[in-house]
Amino acid sequence: MSRPIAMSASRASAAPYSRSRRQVLQWFAAGCGCAVCGAASARLLDFDLSAVEIAPKTWAVLGRTEYFNMDNGGNIVNVAFIEVPDGVVVIDTGPSKRYGDALRALIEKKVPGKPILRVYNTHHHPDHFLGNQAFDTAxxxxxxxxxxxxxxxxxxFADNMYRLLGDWMRGxxxxxxxxxxQADKESVGGRDFSLWYLAGHTNSDFVIRDDQTGVLFAGDLAFLYRxxxxxHADIMTWRESLQTLSAIDKSLLMPGHGPSDSKDESLVQTADYIDWLHGSISDSVTKGLTMNEAMGVPIPTRFEGLGVVRTEYERSVVHLYPTLEDALFPVIEVTQ
Ligand SMILES: [Zn+2]
Incomplete structure (x- = not known):
């Protein structure tokens, strides 16, 4: 399936982002996120992970669409695992050793007795790889x-996560x-995987497709309802990567955050948001607003359904403002 990401403001405004019933059910399967359950999880330091089968023998473990806090223990990320003929393939390992251990236990429950043959890390953000300790580095x-x-x-990153999450991060x-x-393909345990080396969310974003099921694991190049x-973003490069992802044949896309996606909604939504972000912050720079003033600009109503949008927008102003200021107001050497 090949579909260009066409984002007209009118189309996006006319279709505010809202979840399908299937996606809502996936979120409940991932943990309800209510205050009572959150408090219980924090007391027990137990992620209580559950797996959702998104394709044959392919499971997603869905995190909450929140920022790191003591209630979620850092479980804000999607990871996945696949039973292949001779073992198991894992995509990303979560935010901590504790999470990695819980993920291993969940894999053993779903796919008992099979060896873990490959673990892919999509990128270097802490919620995606700090569970590596629970797996064989080799x-x-x-x-x-x-x-x-x-x-x-x-x-x-680990030090910072300790400050945010305390005992959840222990060890x-x-x-x-x-x-x-560096290869474009590899065969793992009797299953072929296609690999793409992209960038934009960070300077290295790795994308994996299970060629048998067609499920594409897009890491944080794609967000849905978050x-x-x-x-570490480069918005223009990210935009190009979203076009690449759009052109890849797939049956389903697993974003780094948010529910699984059979219609490339995550690509459209992410492109729409980062385009707006780039335009909004550029506009603030051009108008001479301070960073604090830029943080206060209205966020379009079509983004209201995205988790933690105001907080992430404010963080993005901090990340992107200096670079855009340099680009829009280059230093001019004055000679006398
Ligand atoms: Zn990330």
Whole structure:
């Protein structure tokens, strides 16, 4: 299926983002997120993970569309695992050692007795790889740039997560993948996977497709019903990557955050949001607003259904404002 991402403001405004019944049910399967359950989880430090079968022998473990807090323990991310003929393939490992251990236990429950043959890390953000400790480094694979990013920033991320999540993070250390990938395809345990080396959300965003089921694991290039995060974003490159993802044949897309997506909604929604973000912050820079003033601009109503949109918008102003200011108001050398 090949569909260009055409984003006209009128189309987007006319169709505010709202979830289908199936997507809502997926979220309940991922944990209801109510205050009572959240408090119980925090007391027990138990993620109580559950898996949703999104394709034959393919399970997603869906995180909440929130920011890290003591109630969710950092469980705000999607990870997945696939039973292949000779074992199991895992996509991303979650935010902590505790989460990685819980994920391993869940995999063993769903696919008892089968070895974990491959773990892919989609990118170096802490919610996606800090569970690596629970897996054998020799089977964890990612592009070299992701490995380099983890080596450079991983422990700093872990320290920051300790500050946000306390005991949920106990014992967690950054572990870099043991395998650097560069091939476009690899066969794991009797199953073929296609691999794409993209960028934009970070400087290295790795995308994996199970060629048998057609499920595409897009990492954080795609968000659905959750505002995209931008601490390492290059908006123009991200836009190009969304076009690439749109052109890939797939049966289903698993975004890094939000429910699974059979209609490329996550690509349209993410493109729409980052286009608006870029335009809004550029506009604030051009008008000479301070960063605080830029944080207060109205957010279009069509984005109201995106989780934590105001918070993420404010964070994005901090991330993107200096770069856009440099681009829009370049320093001019004055000679006398
Ligand atoms: Zn990310």
């Amino acid at each position: 089977v964890i694979a990612a592009p070299q740039k992701v490995i380099d990013n983890i080596a450079l920033e991983g422990n700093g 967690t250390q950054a572990v870099a993948p043991g395998i650097a990938l 505002a995209p995060t931008t601490p």
